[in-house]
Amino acid sequence: MSARWHVPSASATPWDGVDGASLTPAQRLVMEAQRDAYERIHTPGPHDAEFFNGYARGECPACHSALVKRNGFDARGIQRYACKACGRGFSPLTGTIFEDHRVSVAGWSEFLLGIMSYESLAGIARRDRRSPTTPPYQLAKVFMVLDGIQDGVVLSGRVQADEMMYPVPAADAVLTAEGRRQAGGYSRNSTCIAIACEERDGGSSVFRVLGRGKPSGERARAAYCPHLGEGLTFVHDRENSHNAVVRELGLVSEAHDSRVIKRLPDDENPLWKVNRLCFLLRLFLDGHSGFDRSNFGGWLDLFSVMMNPPDDRLEKVALVLDRAMAFPNTLRYRDYYGHRSSSGG
Ligand SMILES: [Zn+2]
Numbered sequence: 001m002s003a004r005w006h007v008p009s010a011s012a013t014p015w016d017g018v019d020g021a022s023l024t025p026a027q028r029l030v031m032e033a034q035r036d037a038y039e040r041i042h043t044p045g046p047h048d049a050e051f052f053n054g055y056a057r058g059e060c061p062a063c064h065s066a067l068v069k070r071n072g073f074d075a076r077g078i079q080r081y082a083c084k085a086c087g088r089g090f091s092p093l094t095g096t097i098f099e100d101h102r103v104s105v106a107g108w109s110e111f112l113l114g115i116m117s118y119e120s121l122a123g124i125a126r127r128d129r130r131s132p133t134t135p136p137y138q139l140a141k142v143f144m145v146l147d148g149i150q151d152g153v154v155l156s157g158r159v160q161a162d163e164m165m166y167p168v169p170a171a172d173a174v175l176t177a178e179g180r181r182q183a184g185g186y187s188r189n190s191t192c193i194a195i196a197c198e199e200r201d202g203g204s205s206v207f208r209v210l211g212r213g214k215p216s217g218e219r220a221r222a223a224y225c226p227h228l229g230e231g232l233t234f235v236h237d238r239e240n241s242h243n244a245v246v247r248e249l250g251l252v253s254e255a256h257d258s259r260v261i262k263r264l265p266d267d268e269n270p271l272w273k274v275n276r277l278c279f280l281l282r283l284f285l286d287g288h289s290g291f292d293r294s295n296f297g298g299w300l301d302l303f304s305v306m307m308n309p310p311d312d313r314l315e316k317v318a319l320v321l322d323r324a325m326a327f328p329n330t331l332r333y334r335d336y337y338g339h340r341s342s343s344g345g
Helices: 025-042 048-053 105-115 121-127 134-146 217-227 242-249 272-286 293-307 313-326 333-343
Strands: 068-073 079-083 158-167 190-198 205-212 233-237 252-256
Touching: 025 105, 048 105, 048 313, 105 121, 105 134, 105 313, 121 134, 134 293, 134 313, 158 272, 190 217, 190 272, 190 293, 205 217, 205 272, 205 293, 217 242, 233 242, 242 252, 272 293, 293 313
Parallel strands: 158 233, 233 252
Antiparallel strands: 068 079, 158 190, 190 205
16 A cells, blocks of 8 residues: 555665665664654654544535545554445545555645745755655645635725736747736736735734736736635725725725825825735745646635634644644645646646
8 A cells, every 4th residue: 555655766765775884874874864754754643543533524426415434544554434325435634635555644734834934845845855846736735624714704994906917928928029028017927916904003914815906896806805704904005996895885995196106105095004915925936937827816815814814833733734624635746747738738
């Protein structure tokens, strides 16, 4: 079983198969350290079974019948279930991102800590002795877990809002007749992201894809309105598309001239908080240059977890792992790469 998720390339050393007696003490140390680091992430940890068994299953993942019974434990101590309606067996892992055991839960915890600490996927692959293809796959799974996490967020009080333009990858860019990349603030070659945040300390924030190019009133309404309580104070620049949002929800509009406020120091700038979120989001996205932009919303869901309560990074990791078990949703390795290679052209 373990042979299936064993990735030789990530754990290999130049001394594999060499008689230990012929190695120098330094070579032996590097070899052992490499193996230990690999094992730590890839071997099921001592707390894995306890974690999985903490999520009792009351419904069959195949036929959704509630006629399920406990059916002993597997070799790792994980609860087995049997469905009395369809006869299938399953475990707490069935249908979750942990189903294929490629990475231990402790390995997932480390991965989430890394990605939420602005670490690059390549850096995480190196540190955890993983194949370079594993972290992008893990990230795609995290995006599935986080899907919908911003849906219920409704802001109140004084809310600052602004848009951020982020360039699309070169392969997706629209070129001019002369073959040059179209430039400018609202180019079709940029994705427009809507950012809104409560001004109060510890307030919530939302990050939504508004679309490519200049924001229209209709797209601004679609991005902002589900997240704004009626009658709140909307603090913004004089971007035209905001009028549709203000009208739709009867907001109190506090509009500032962007040419004036961009010259103000941070502590006098009425959009200081949303500006800071723009800055951090750009830093985060730039840190993952070359990332798969086909799921831009997934990156924004992840960033929203990073920017919203709970404050402690370890609490955020626990939140994501809990959500992964509470809302089973998986992505099979083959499906992920099959989809990518067919859509990547
Ligand atoms: Zn069933």
